[in-house]
Amino acid sequence: MMTTDNTIALDLDSVLADVMQIWLEEYNNMFQKNFTKNDISDWHIYNVLPITKEEISSLFIRVWKNRWQDIPPTSNDIADVTDHLISQGFRVSIITKRERVTVPFVSYWLDLYKVSFNDLIFIFDDVSKNRFPFFLLVDDSPINAKEIISPKRIVIFDQPWNRSLVSYDRIYKLNQLLGLL
Incomplete structure (x- = not known):
């Protein structure tokens, strides 16, 4: 075009x-971790956290569907x-x-x-x-x-x-x- x-x-x-703020709250609650946005130093989150691409996507979907008002x-x-x-x-x-x-x-x-x-x-x-x-x-x-x-x-x-x-x-x-x- x-x-x-x-x-x-x-x-x-x-x-x-600022969706990563809520995404990380969810991630930290699920895995009893304490990561902050500053810890996500790579676009590919799976290079930083022990999580698969599918789990990343699923968690983003969950955040947008269930917590969109919190973002x-x-x-x-x-x-x-x-x-x-x-x-x-x-x-x-x-x-x-x-x-x-x-x-x-x-x-x-x-x-x-x-x-x-x-x-x-x-x-x-x-x-x-x-x-x-x-x-x-x-x-x-x-x-x-x-x-x-x-x-x-x-x-x-x-x-x-x-x-x-x-x-x-x-x-x-x-x-x-x-x-x-």
């Missing part, structure tokens, strides 16, 4: 929704930021890879936090986010970072699992994106 000049794509998990935003002003982007003429696409059973809970979460957007794009397979129309992606995934090719841009949303990425623009809160536009 071609670049869309005014579309900013925002990842959901760990960019808007905090990454900052309290994400709705203000998305409102501002739209008022400035940007098209905001929320783009997220996930299991189909979590779709309604994502919608409920976005409504709960009054996050404005023009498009909500769910990816259910291994298609690269680069194939979707946007000029800028905000994401926490090192894999997605490497797949974005010019003229598209990526801004890394800082998380412990992406700190090895050094040659990318990086933000720590969504409102810092405004200074990069």
Whole structure:
């Protein structure tokens, strides 16, 4: 797909929704552990914790289905930021890879936090986010970072699992994106 000049794509998990906080609460309760988000130093959680890919996915599904109301935003002003982007003429696409059973809970979460957007794009397979129309992606995934090719841009949303990425623009809160536009 071609670049869309005014579309900013925002990842959901760990960019808007701080889902790892609740995921780790669940993991720690299940296995009587005490891991924190800073312990997750690799995108592939199974390289850090003794857990399989299937168990990781199952736990994410459980968190989104049963605890979506407990998932905090990454900052309290994400709705203000998305409102501002739209008022400035940007098209905001929320783009997220996930299991189909979590779709309604994502919608409920976005409504709960009054996050404005023009498009909500769910990816259910291994298609690269680069194939979707946007000029800028905000994401926490090192894999997605490497797949974005010019003229598209990526801004890394800082998380412990992406700190090895050094040659990318990086933000720590969504409102810092405004200074990069």
